[in-house]
Amino acid sequence: MAVAREQKVTRPPLSQKEAGAYYTPDAVTESLLSWALRSESDRMLDPSCGDGRFIAGHRNSVGIEQDLAASELAMTRAPWALVHEGDFFAWASNTPERFECAAGNPPFIRYQTFKGEVRDRAMSLCSRVGAKFSGLSSSWAPFLVATASLLQPGGRLAFVVPAEIGHAPYSAPLIEYLSAHFAVVHIVAVRDKLFPDLSEDCWLLYADGFGKHTEEIRFSAMNTFRKMSAPPKSFTRVSMVDWREWGRRLRPFLMPLAARSLYRGVIADKDTRRFGQLANIGIGYVSGANDFFHLRPSDANRLSIPKQLLHPTVRNGRALPKRRLTTSTVGKWHQDDEQVLLLRMPKSGRVPAAVSRYLDSEAGFIARQAYKCRVRDPWYSVPDVQIPDFFLSYMSGLEANLVRNDAGCTCTNSVHSVRLREGVDAGGLLDQWESPFVRLSTELEGHPLGGGMLKLEPREATQVVLPAESVLQGISNPVIEEALTTLREWRHYAVAK
Incomplete structure (x- = not known):
């Protein structure tokens, strides 16, 4: 057994979520190895080898693994392999070794926990080789x-990747790097889940000819993965120019060509607007202690909180009705004694005795320890409370819901606040929003979230395309409906509903 122990690991084994480790099904592993390997003499690298299922498939392999328990499994499974225990980026920054190919399933650790020295080393290494x-x-x-930076000229990559490679802004520097350093870049989208226990979808990446470059992405879309000895022969050639014009996203290429052409044509029309041209779109307020700052009507009465310091609020998108939020809906919330009254305290001025008692209660003592409360002055004054013209759902099932605020409510950061720009007439906005074309635009400009949900960040919402009424009337709805159904199926809404 060849083992390189770079550091002594004394901490408990990482959880699956901490390590970003979801081990790869055999059919996927065997396929990616077939894609990457050309001969038995090829030296292969797996930068996050986990329990060793990739390095076990090839006798001339090197694996890196940060988790002690997983690396021991890898050594047992592939006793012929060289396994380094430790941080891959530290090892990659110093090793003189180079490889004919690499294959595996890299850890998917989100930016919130991908931090500290490991992140610094990663970003420094990537910057040195031209990816920021x-x-x-x-x-x-x-x-x-x-x-990729550790490959020999002509080398190959074959990896499982999150489906975020098709839409996430942070994946764009990766694709730019790959196109500038490989002769072939092939991304395979798979609709059915490769990892049934994982909410995120996964696709496959193949790159060949390290040291050269390409001006296109080969893009294949398949409903169900099957074992393949080579990347799919059927693919769409997506030029780098087209990819960039689509916002450096591949997800639009899941749609038929007719829908893409129609969509681009509408964007080019001189009377077409983006939602951000009509309105400012942002998140609602962050209270820092929701249970404390949101009261039920019965609690507000019991505590004698002055009514002028209480404001009805929308706490999540599920509370929104269709099209309009009216005073009758707010009245129903009161009748049901829902926790929808925001304690809206000014930054200065006298604090009523009843409010002081509430602030000094046990619940108030706990609330003021919360980070968002602790760092603001005064801690009990919730900032950025706005009364928007419309609400927009942040995460949606079937479709993103735009609702006119006829009741004068505010909203938390679980809902988007939409405030019209000065002089904008929104008389027909709701009808426009509910058209098939704009529904399709929310799918394209937003992105899938686990569980079949559609997520629409404020930045994405500003890009939703709003055609002129005359243009909407001339759009072929069957083409749009087909594309809309396709994108919903790819985010698994049909399965989740």
Whole structure:
């Protein structure tokens, strides 16, 4: 058994979520190995070898694994392999070794926990080889750039990747790097889940000819994965120019060509607007202690909180009705004694005695320890409370819901606040929003979330396309409906509903 122990690991084994480790099904492993390997003499690298299922498939392999328990499994499974225990980026920054190919399933650790020295080393290494990632990058993308930098000229990559490669902004530097350093870049989208226990979808990445470059992405879309000895022969050639014009996203290429052409044509029309041209779109307020700052009407009465310091609020998108939020809906919330009254305290001025008692209660003592409360002055004054013209659901099932605020409510950061720009007439906005074309635009400009949900960040919402009424009337709805159904199926809404 060849083992390189780079550091003594004394901590408990990492949880699956901490390690970003979801082990690869055999059919996927065997396929990716077939794609990457050309001969028995090829030296192969797995930068996050986990329990060793990739390095076990090839006798001339090197694996890196940060988790002691997993690396011991890998050594047992592949006793002929050289297994390094430790941080891949530290090893990659110093090793003189180079490889004919690399294959595996890199850890998917989101930016919130991909931090500290490991992240610094990753970003430094990637920057040196020409790939600059934002602070929001998850771990897998830098993993692949660092791995590619260790290839021999002509080398190959074959990896499982999150489906976020098709839409996440942080994946764009990876694709730019791959196209600038490989002769072939092939991304295989798989609709059915490769990992049934994982909410995120996964696709496959193949790159060949390290040291050269390409001006296109080969893009294949398949409903169900099957074992393949080579990447799919059927693919769409997506030029790098087209990819960039579509916002550096591949997800639009899941739609038929007719729908893409129609969509681009509408964007080019001089009377077409983006939602951000009509309105400011942002998140609602962050209270820091929701249970404390949101009261039920019965509690507000019991505590004698002055009514002028209580404001009805929308706490999540599920509370929103269709089209309009009216005073009758708010009255129903009161009747049902729902926790929808925000304690809206000004930053200065006298605090009523009843409010002081509430602030000094046990619940108030706990609330003021919360981070968002602790760092503001005064801690009990919730900032950024706005009364928007419309609400927009942040995460949606069938479709993103735009609701006019006829009741004068505010909203938390679980819902988007939409405030019209000065002089904008929104008389027909709701009807426009509910058209099939705009529904399709929310699918394209937003992105899938686990569990079949559609997520629409404020930045994405500003890009939703709003055609002129005359243009809407001339759009072929069957083409749009087909594309809309396709994108919903790819985010598994039909399964989740």
